[in-house]
Amino acid sequence: xxWIELRKIKKSYSGSxxxxxxxxxxxxxxxxxxxxPSGCGKTTTLRVIAGLEEPDSGEIIVDGKILFSREKGxxxxxxxxxxxxxxxxxxxxxxxxxxxxxxxxLEEMHLAREKIDGIIKEVLEKVQLTEYIDRYPSELSGxxxxxxxxxxxxxxxxxxxxxxxxxxxxxxxxxxDMRTELKRLHHELGATTVYVTHDQVEAxxxxxxxxxxEKGILKQVGxxxxxxxxxxxxxxxxxxxxxxxxxxxxxxxxxxxxYFFKKGDIKRKINKKVESIILDLKVNSLIATIxxxxxxVSQREREGWTKADVYSVLPAGSxxxxxxxxxxxxxxxxxxxxxxxxxxxxxxxxxxxxKMNYYDPRSGKLILDVGLQRK
Amino acid sequence: MNEAVRAKSTIIxxxxxxxxxxxxxxxxxxxLIFIVIFSFxxxxxxxxxxxxxxxxQDYDLRLVRNARLGAFTGYHYIRVFASSLSYSIxxxxxxxxxxxGFGVTIVAMILGSLLAWVIVRTDxxxxxxxxxxxxxxxMMPSWVIALAWLIIFKNDRIAGEKGMFSYFFGITPPDxxxxxxxxxxxxxxxxxxxxxYLLISGALKTVNSELExxxxxxxxxxxxxxxxxxxxxxxxxxxSSFVLTFTRSMGTFGTPALLGLPVRFFNLPTRIYASINSNxxxxxxxxxxxxxxxxxxxxxxxSRIVGVRKSFVTMAGKGFRNRPNALGVWRYPLAFxxxxxxxxxxxxxxxxxxWDTFLLYPGDYxxxxxxxxxxxxxxxxxxxxxxxxxxxxxxxxxxxxxSVRLGVLAALINGFLGLFIGYAVVRNRGTRLSKxxxxxxxxxxxxxxxxxxxxxxxxxARPFGPxxxxxxxxxxxxxxxxxxxxxxSSRSGISAMLQIDKSLEESAGIQGIPWFKRFRxxxxxxxxxxxxxxxxxxxxxxxxxxxxxxxxxxxNTRVLTTMIFAYxxxxxxxxxxxxxxxxxxLIVLANFIVRxxxxxxxxxxxxxx
Ligand SMILES: Nc1ncnc2c1ncn2[C@@H]1O[C@H](COP(=O)(O)OP(=O)(O)OP(=O)(O)O)[C@@H](O)[C@H]1O
Ligand SMILES: [Mg+2]
Numbered sequence: 001x002x003w004i005e006l007r008k009i010k011k012s013y014s015g016s017x018x019x020x021x022x023x024x025x026x027x028x029x030x031x032x033x034x035x036x037p038s039g040c041g042k043t044t045t046l047r048v049i050a051g052l053e054e055p056d057s058g059e060i061i062v063d064g065k066i067l068f069s070r071e072k073g074x075x076x077x078x079x080x081x082x083x084x085x086x087x088x089x090x091x092x093x094x095x096x097x098x099x100x101x102x103x104x105x106l107e108e109m110h111l112a113r114e115k116i117d118g119i120i121k122e123v124l125e126k127v128q129l130t131e132y133i134d135r136y137p138s139e140l141s142g143x144x145x146x147x148x149x150x151x152x153x154x155x156x157x158x159x160x161x162x163x164x165x166x167x168x169x170x171x172x173x174x175x176x177d178m179r180t181e182l183k184r185l186h187h188e189l190g191a192t193t194v195y196v197t198h199d200q201v202e203a204x205x206x207x208x209x210x211x212x213x214e215k216g217i218l219k220q221v222g223x224x225x226x227x228x229x230x231x232x233x234x235x236x237x238x239x240x241x242x243x244x245x246x247x248x249x250x251x252x253x254x255x256x257x258x259y260f261f262k263k264g265d266i267k268r269k270i271n272k273k274v275e276s277i278i279l280d281l282k283v284n285s286l287i288a289t290i291x292x293x294x295x296x297v298s299q300r301e302r303e304g305w306t307k308a309d310v311y312s313v314l315p316a317g318s319x320x321x322x323x324x325x326x327x328x329x330x331x332x333x334x335x336x337x338x339x340x341x342x343x344x345x346x347x348x349x350x351x352x353x354x355k356m357n358y359y360d361p362r363s364g365k366l367i368l369d370v371g372l373q374r375k
Numbered sequence: 376m377n378e379a380v381r382a383k384s385t386i387i388x389x390x391x392x393x394x395x396x397x398x399x400x401x402x403x404x405x406x407l408i409f410i411v412i413f414s415f416x417x418x419x420x421x422x423x424x425x426x427x428x429x430x431x432q433d434y435d436l437r438l439v440r441n442a443r444l445g446a447f448t449g450y451h452y453i454r455v456f457a458s459s460l461s462y463s464i465x466x467x468x469x470x471x472x473x474x475x476g477f478g479v480t481i482v483a484m485i486l487g488s489l490l491a492w493v494i495v496r497t498d499x500x501x502x503x504x505x506x507x508x509x510x511x512x513x514m515m516p517s518w519v520i521a522l523a524w525l526i527i528f529k530n531d532r533i534a535g536e537k538g539m540f541s542y543f544f545g546i547t548p549p550d551x552x553x554x555x556x557x558x559x560x561x562x563x564x565x566x567x568x569x570x571x572y573l574l575i576s577g578a579l580k581t582v583n584s585e586l587e588x589x590x591x592x593x594x595x596x597x598x599x600x601x602x603x604x605x606x607x608x609x610x611x612x613x614x615s616s617f618v619l620t621f622t623r624s625m626g627t628f629g630t631p632a633l634l635g636l637p638v639r640f641f642n643l644p645t646r647i648y649a650s651i652n653s654n655x656x657x658x659x660x661x662x663x664x665x666x667x668x669x670x671x672x673x674x675x676x677x678s679r680i681v682g683v684r685k686s687f688v689t690m691a692g693k694g695f696r697n698r699p700n701a702l703g704v705w706r707y708p709l710a711f712x713x714x715x716x717x718x719x720x721x722x723x724x725x726x727x728x729x730w731d732t733f734l735l736y737p738g739d740y741x742x743x744x745x746x747x748x749x750x751x752x753x754x755x756x757x758x759x760x761x762x763x764x765x766x767x768x769x770x771x772x773x774x775x776x777x778s779v780r781l782g783v784l785a786a787l788i789n790g791f792l793g794l795f796i797g798y799a800v801v802r803n804r805g806t807r808l809s810k811x812x813x814x815x816x817x818x819x820x821x822x823x824x825x826x827x828x829x830x831x832x833x834x835x836a837r838p839f840g841p842x843x844x845x846x847x848x849x850x851x852x853x854x855x856x857x858x859x860x861x862x863x864s865s866r867s868g869i870s871a872m873l874q875i876d877k878s879l880e881e882s883a884g885i886q887g888i889p890w891f892k893r894f895r896x897x898x899x900x901x902x903x904x905x906x907x908x909x910x911x912x913x914x915x916x917x918x919x920x921x922x923x924x925x926x927x928x929x930x931n932t933r934v935l936t937t938m939i940f941a942y943x944x945x946x947x948x949x950x951x952x953x954x955x956x957x958x959x960x961l962i963v964l965a966n967f968i969v970r971x972x973x974x975x976x977x978x979x980x981x982x983x984x
Contacts, residue, residue: 014805050881050885052881052884052885054396070388070389070392071385071388072388073387073388073389073390073391073392073395074392074395075392075395075396075399077396077398077399077884078881078884078885079399079884079885079887079888079889080887081885082887083885084885084886085881085882085885087878087881087882089876089878091876091878091879091881091882093879093883093896093897093901094879094901095900095901104883104886104888104896105883105886105887105888108886108887108888108889108892109887152882152886156886156887
């Protein structure tokens with residue numbers, strides 16, 4: 001049982017803010033990812049939870065107990081927070097063997113020698129490193145070191161795991177394998193986990209919930225599906241998903257009592273039910289977004305489809321990314337497998353109006369979600 | 376009303392927060408403790424000496440009518456700077472100090488940079504060997520060469536017997552050659568070249584591997600690369616080796632005392648020494664302040680050139696990945712020239728000192744004059760006022776014990792303090808607390824040794840606050856050596872701490888391991904090698920320390936260096952030389968033992984300072 005609540009956390013380094021007024025609640029046993037570009041304050045937030053940094057203001061509450069509050073004069077040091085933390089560098093002690101790395105904290109708990117040996121054996125089995133027990137960290141590969149760090153963390157049985165980009169030092173293949181293992185581990189042990197990454201794929205694959213940050217501000221918290229399908233603003237929309245989401249800036253036009261989003265040949269009717277929301281905003285232009293996989297493409301002309309030119313073709317095995325040009329608009333289109341469309345071909349594309357999201361061009365905030373309307 | 380109550384309660388919670396948090400921040404606690412202690416040991420003495428220089432002292436009562444002890448007066452300043460005595464008290468010694476400073480710096484820098492260039496930048500054979508032995512003179516006290524000079528070039532016009540030169544060639548060297556400015560500059564130059572060498576070779580090594588090659592690849596001519604890339608990069612090292620050598624040689628005591636005092640050639644440190652010896656503490660304090668100010672100015676200039684930090688720590692070399700300049704036929708002749716140079720500055724002085732200890736009467740090099748009396752002889756009142764031979768001399772054994780004790784204690788205390796200070800500074804990096812701690816631990820660097828000795832003499836002669844009168848105790852020697860070495864040991868502590876990532880400690884903290892155990896099990900083992908080389912450095916420095924403690928030793932607390940100085944003063948040359956041999960043997964032996972047991976860390980450790 002461990003839930004974490006961050007209330008109005010602010011932290012700045014010599015005047016420049018790293019985290020601004022962060023509010024975040026993490027439920028028990030959840031796997032929550034802090035996602036965002038470099039320098040957005042993810043590590044700072046994690047270190048604040050761990051107690052390694054003291055925020056300028058705000059409160060940290062775990063299981064209803066206040067761990068930090070300047071205003072109330074409360075500070076529980078990292079030593080007493082009973083957390084596990086994996087650093088990006090793993091922070092294994094280079095002068096100690098794997099066994100000693102794991103046992104150091106256990107000795108501090110005054111457990112019997114046999115008990116400690118038992119725990120070491122058990123956690124090393126869990127990470128499949130039993131035969132490396134007497135190696136020094138420098139004698140292990142990057143992936144093995146990472147697993148030692150995991151073993152060291154789980155040996156002390158903390159109820160909260162904190163991980164700061166634990167996979168970023170591994171090569172691409174290993175990273176995918178370790179993702180599977182971390183997910184399995186979380187499932188088995190059920191510890192509340194806060195995971196920091198700048199890799200949106202990692203966030204989408206691992207998390208129960210994702211918290212997207214930008215420049216110290218929490219932009220959106222939601223399930224991977226929510227984050228992917230209904231990004232709360234243009235930043236989140238563009239940060240999550242690869243290739244990047246298409247965004248089209250167009251006019252809001254009215255024709256015979258109906259409202260349309262219009263950009264060149266692309267014209268999409270806006271659902272009656274949300275017309276009033278848009279009209280309330282008093283804008284005359286909108287930004288529409290559409291994921292590359294939500295655009296259909298055909299080599300033959302079709303009724304209601306838009307003509308476009310193929311600018312580049314980038315096959316990647318399971319999919320091919322086309323970049324097409326329509327007037328001055330560039331669009332990425334994702335098609336399955338390989339295709340015989342070639343550069344400079346002419347194609348016809350279809351943008352599914354139900355999969356488009358509309359954003360307020362002034363604030364960048366999501367203003368209309370057609371997918372939601374359809375439900 | 377309500378407002379006031381609320382304001383008060385927020386202050387209380389703020390205070391409560393700080394108190395709770397600081398309990399777990401050992402780095403902050405350490406910083407606070409050290410700042411308090413060092414302010415007391417460094418800044419307070421400075422204040423004290425300023426106050427003393429502005430009030431009447433015991434000695435003045437006899438000179439000034441109706442002077443009251445402790446009353447405010449500008450008397451000392453007038454006497455030193457603007458009276459008929461100024462010339463001999465201040466101006467002459469000041470000019471001499473400057474002359475010594477400039478002369479030594481020029482000699483040392485020419486030698487040091489030539490050697491650095493040849494050893495780093497050419498294809499001279501035995502590079503590694505040269506690079507490691509060239510700094511050996513650093514292990515010897517700076518005045519050993521002066522002792523050897525006296526053996527060779529002493530003349531009989533001042534006192535005692537003629538030197539070796541006179542004996543073999545029948546020519547008596549003139550006074551200016553035997554004593555005073557000229558030999559002081561030569562002898563100190565032959566010692567201080569090692570500082571310039573370390574700084575400049577360090578800089579040269581870093582240039583070569585990276586930037587010069589980039590210049591060549593970009594198609595620059597050799598001379599252009601030298602002018603546009605090499606020189607600017609070496610310039611800060613040249614600048615700081617100039618400033619540092621200048622500061623040190625200006626404030627040096629041993630050599631000017633040995634070679635200057637017989638002809639009444641005073642520089643500021645020997646003048647301070649003479650004033651203290653004649654109980655005229657007022658003059659001494661004013662002159663000590665002059666030295667502090669001068670050192671402060673040069674360090675300021677230096678920090679403007681390179682920044683305090685860099686001026687102090689030599690950049691570690693990265694091996695010799697460069698295109699060496701071909702010396703052609705000069706390769707071996709030049710190598711032999713360097714060997715010859717090393718013999719002159721290192722081997723020859725020691726052999727001369729050793730030889731001299733076997734002469735019954737100094738200056739007589741005939742076979743019949745050889746004796747082992749000064750090593751193993753029993754007390755004989757006809758020789759050396761009855762001082763027994765060195766191996767039978769309890770006074771000297773006591774000195775050996777004191778020197779070793781001083782070296783080991785200072786090394787241990789400085790080693791640990793340096794580590795803790797390094798920890799406190801690095802963990803708080805960027806905060807005002809960390810900067811203040813760094814500054815106060817660096818402050819003793821500004822005090823020239825003799826001035827610091829004078830200050831401590833004044834400060835600890837009487838009980839002081841919670842501290843009893845320490846004058847005459849061994850503790851005082853340890854204290855002053857520890858404080859004076861603080862800049863070096865905190866520096867090496869800081870650089871050792873910078874080597875280890877803070878996440879190594881944080882990950883232990885998260886796991887609930889308390890601070891002391893984290894320090895013992897993680898930080899200490901990982902910084903041990905830096906710790907060890909820092910300790911060896913302190914040991915060497917403490918063993919060869921003279922000017923710092925000469926004002927503070929009493930017969931019971933005599934160490935080898937002060938005994939050497941006393942023997943020399945009493946014309947008991949063989950004893951002086953013999954004890955010097957013992958001192959150097961001890962230093963070399965200790966260095967050797969440490970290297971043997973703790974890996975090849977001994978001499979290489981020298982390069983870090
Ligand atoms: N110890 C520090 N001192 C000063 N500034 C810091 C410190 N730590 C972080 N910052 C600043 O705070 C901001 C947030 O840093 P943080 O490390 O949290 O970013 P991040 O999201 O983890 O980035 P990355 O993905 O690159 O690790 C950055 O602008 C960084 O420069
Ligand atoms: Mg980070």
